Amino acid sequence: MSKSVNQTKASIVKAAISLFAVQGFGSTSIREIADTAKVNSALVSYHFKNKQGILEWMMIDYFEKLFTKLQPVTQGGEEQEESCFQQLIDSLDTLIGYQAENMEVSAIILRELSVDSMLVREVMSTYMARLKAHFATLLETGMERGEFDCDLDVEMQLIHMMGGMFFPYSNPQIMRELFYVEPMSPEYRQRYIGFLSKVWGYKLKNDEF
Amino acid sequence: MSKSVNQTKASIVKAAISLFAVQGFGSTSIREIADTAKVNSALVSYHFKNKQGILEWMMIDYFEKLFTKLQPVTQGGEEQEESCFQQLIDSLDTLIGYQAENMEVSAIILRELSVDSMLVREVMSTYMARLKAHFATLLETGMERGEFDCDLDVEMQLIHMMGGMFFPYSNPQIMRELFYVEPMSPEYRQRYIGFLSKVWGYKLKNDEF
DNA sequence: GTCTATATATTGATAGAC
DNA sequence: GTCTATCAATATATAGAC
Incomplete structure (x- = not known):
């Protein structure tokens, strides 16, 4: 039995929130989110399909x-x-x-x-x-x-x-x-x-x- | 005596307004603005220094x-x-x-x-x-x-x-x-x-x- | 689920001719 | 003021190994 919400997924969301909040959705890149979340940038696409998927x-x-x-x-x-x-x-x-x-x-x-x-x-x-x-x-x-x-x-x-x-x-x-x-x-x-x-x-x- | 506001400058602003409004500042590129305004993209930098300059x-x-x-x-x-x-x-x-x-x-x-x-x-x-x-x-x-x-x-x-x-x-x-x-x-x-x-x-x- | 590697496109910005 | 040409940086997204 795994955690109900994947740890990586959660940290991506958390990073995205803090970035979107201060600089806006459009001005934030997937790489930036991945770096802030300290996860590999490919994982964003894996978990959310694309940036809009996070939103x-x-x-x-x-x-x-x-x-x-x-x-x-x-x-x-x-x-x-x-x-x-x-x-x-x-x-x-x-x-x-x-x-x-x-x-x-x-x-x-x-x-x-x-x-x-x-x-x-x-x-x-x-x-x-x-x-x-x-x-x-x-x-x-x-x-x-x-x-x-x-x-x-x-x-x-x-x-x-x-x-x-x-x-x-x-x-x-x-x-x-x-x-x-x-x-x-x-x-x-x-x-x-x-x-x-x-x-x-x-x-x-x-x-x- | 020239027009008080340059024609090109005005059309860039006009294009930027319609684009920023529907897709946001961060999701709009300089090229997109220039294309919509039907002016050369280099003119954006000339008139406004950069994208933020338009805003x-x-x-x-x-x-x-x-x-x-x-x-x-x-x-x-x-x-x-x-x-x-x-x-x-x-x-x-x-x-x-x-x-x-x-x-x-x-x-x-x-x-x-x-x-x-x-x-x-x-x-x-x-x-x-x-x-x-x-x-x-x-x-x-x-x-x-x-x-x-x-x-x-x-x-x-x-x-x-x-x-x-x-x-x-x-x-x-x-x-x-x-x-x-x-x-x-x-x-x-x-x-x-x-x-x-x-x-x-x-x-x-x-x-x- | 996570990583590396990479393809492909788009980005902002400028140098220099006209 | 306007254009062409171009660069270097950064973008998204995926294929394939682990």
Whole structure:
């Protein structure tokens, strides 16, 4: 019985992550990755077929693990279950925490999602669509239940919400050098969730005031 | 008297923009740019020194023109001048409009700002810092004047605001394929500004209710 | 699974003629 | 400013031994 993930394969991925993160996918060569991982460069082709194969593996692994952590939305009818507001905050917290724990991969993926390729389109139509659906469901059922303000454009709320969640992990350098915050730290996560709770507190329906 | 910007130089930039946008800076070669621009590849080195030189030219040109359009904040003491809230909305509208008019370059810059290089650090410490200062001033003076809710974390508001503004232009593909909106269109701009006005309307101090 | 060796193509960049 | 010609470096990818 061998290790579930090959040691060489793991070290290639690890090296690729650190290189892609600082200099970008396109500016990184297979040889560079192999050297950093201290493995023979031919092994990259063996394990991943080509450079894009590493990125593909990285993206799938990232999203599969993410969806393991995201609790499915409880839409069930009756009492005692969590409010949509609470579920929303929990989901945001999970997503932010996950991005913080995987800063480099998060940044790589968000960056590479802005280029045009077959791989990107596939990730977009599967994982990103699933992620959007998750938050859309929360927002919509929350509105049906009267938990949220129905006056606001739902799609715009989603866009604004996603922007707010992704941006700090898409451009951590901006966070660090411009705002002097470390998006990787638990403090940031807590601060951000606190901020969101407060902002949305204002948007809850009247009886919340 | 010759043209202020060399024709060849302009066509190289134009070609580089379309290539960088779809396949990324690192995955684009000088030859590819030259071929697309239908100019000799040696001219790229002549006009821009190297590939990074094109990106540098692109960034400087982009930000210089942006700051031409952004109205300086009027902090002056007395009446009759615009409210900070209105100035904020105006600035956001300008920035969003500018990004929409320069979709490809906006996406390229936001993407490349997430890699680590000397150029990026310089752009960050000059232009991005200036942009942050612009919005920070608006928010802070607005709070001093009692136009905004002072309970909210200012820095977090800035971060969230920037995220919301940049994200759609950083990842236009997500907007198109996930939300079915075209961030380049004037409709989107209007819709987004309308949304923001409404959201912040809730956060204005009490006498606004 | 890992290595050596290598084929083949592409890269960025420049020297020098026009 | 523009071109041709070219170099040296580096790229990806594979065949075949171990």
